[in-house]
Amino acid sequence: xxxxxxxxxxxxxxxxxxxxxxxxxxxxxxxxxxxxxxxxxxxxxxxxxxxxxxxxxxxxxxxxxxxxxxxxxxxxxxxxxxxxxxxxxxxxxxxxxxxxxxxxxxxxxxxxxxxxxxxxxxxxxxxxxxxxxxxxxxxxxxxxxxxxxxxxxxxxxxxxxxxxxxxxxxxxxxxxxxxxxxxxxxxxxxxxxxxxxxxxxxxxxxxxxxxxxxxxxxxxxxxxxxxxxxxxxxxxxxxxxxxxxxxxxxxxxxxxxxxxxxxxxxxxxxxxxxxxxxxxxxxxxxxxxxxxxxxxxxxxxxxxxxxxxxx
Numbered sequence: 579x580x581x582x583x584x585x586x587x588x589x590x591x592x593x594x595x596x597x598x599x600x601x602x603x604x605x606x607x608x609x610x611x612x613x614x615x616x617x618x619x620x621x622x623x624x625x626x627x628x629x630x631x632x633x634x635x636x637x638x639x640x641x642x643x644x645x646x647x648x649x650x651x652x653x654x655x656x657x658x659x660x661x662x663x664x665x666x667x668x669x670x671x672x673x674x675x676x677x678x679x680x681x682x683x684x685x686x687x688x689x690x691x692x693x694x695x696x697x698x699x700x701x702x703x704x705x706x707x708x709x710x711x712x713x714x715x716x717x718x719x720x721x722x723x724x725x726x727x728x729x730x731x732x733x734x735x736x737x738x739x740x741x742x743x744x745x746x747x748x749x750x751x752x753x754x755x756x757x758x759x760x761x762x763x764x765x766x767x768x769x770x771x772x773x774x775x776x777x778x779x780x781x782x783x784x785x786x787x788x789x790x791x792x793x794x795x796x797x798x799x800x801x802x803x804x805x806x807x808x809x810x811x812x813x814x815x816x817x818x819x820x821x822x823x824x825x826x827x828x829x830x831x832x833x834x835x836x837x838x839x840x841x842x843x844x845x846x847x848x849x850x851x852x853x854x855x856x857x858x859x860x861x862x863x864x865x866x867x868x869x870x871x872x873x874x875x876x877x878x879x880x881x882x883x884x885x886x887x888x889x
Contacts, residue, residue, distance in 0.1 A: 604635065609675075
């Protein structure tokens with residue numbers, strides 16, 4: 579495959595967060611439509627008569643493509659048909675294919691191989707692991723998952739696993755305390771981008787910021803929170819704790835911003851949720867992991883962000 583084509587497809591995946599079973603199913607099926615209908619494609623002709631689904635998107639069509647590459651595992655039980663955002667994903671991918679066509683001949687075999695490689699990566703993705711051992715502190719349990727994320731991040735430049743895991747652990751913990759549905763969850767890429775939102779989570783008058791690397795921009799956002807009548811709260815790692823505290827002091831906000839180390843922030847609630855009993859702690863950790871995985875399923879496209887609980 580021409581290097582430029584690989585680069586363009588990889589850039590598309592990065593820009594559109596085109597990962598996960600739903601987008602992969604769309605890419606495989608639309609590539610097939612490009613073979614049969616030719617390019618350029620008209621996205622309006624790739625919608626079912628009811629207008630609610632992508633034409634031909636289903637388990638059978640997806641598995642037929644996979645079978646040509648000797649893949650028998652099921653990518654998605656519905657072939658991505660019920661995935662939220664499939665219509666937008668289709669339009670975005672059609673726009674890419676049409677753009678490539680304008681630039682010259684399009685090697686659809688090479689493009690299909692690119693997506694098959696992504697399917698292999700999807701199936702190979704391994705979740706992080708939590709080992710629930712009565713002899714280990716809850717801080718260690720939480721810290722171990724974050725350490726795994728940091729190690730994986732070193733081997734995958736540009737993918738910020740540690741930040742994503744930290745954000746969703748905090749979000750899952752808040753859901754366990756407040757009950758699901760009380761706060762809004764966003765994908766890490768969305769939450770990490772500059773937005774007008776007060777923080778990663780807004781509860782009452784408290785704006786919670788979750789970050790592995792606090793900087794001056796974050797402290798300035800906390801100043802904005804204060805000016806808007808909100809109470810800023812930063813959750814970060816052990817190294818970030820010292821940095822955030824120093825920056826807050828330098829900007830004259832040291833006594834106005836609450837800063838917590840993430841392992842303590844999560845572990846203390848686990849003790850409380852478990853009513854400080856051994857059996858309760860096990861249940862609390864199980865509930866946290868279950869909710870965390872639900873959040874990842876809802877807002878992320880990378881299944882390797884999930885956590886597997888081992889006993």
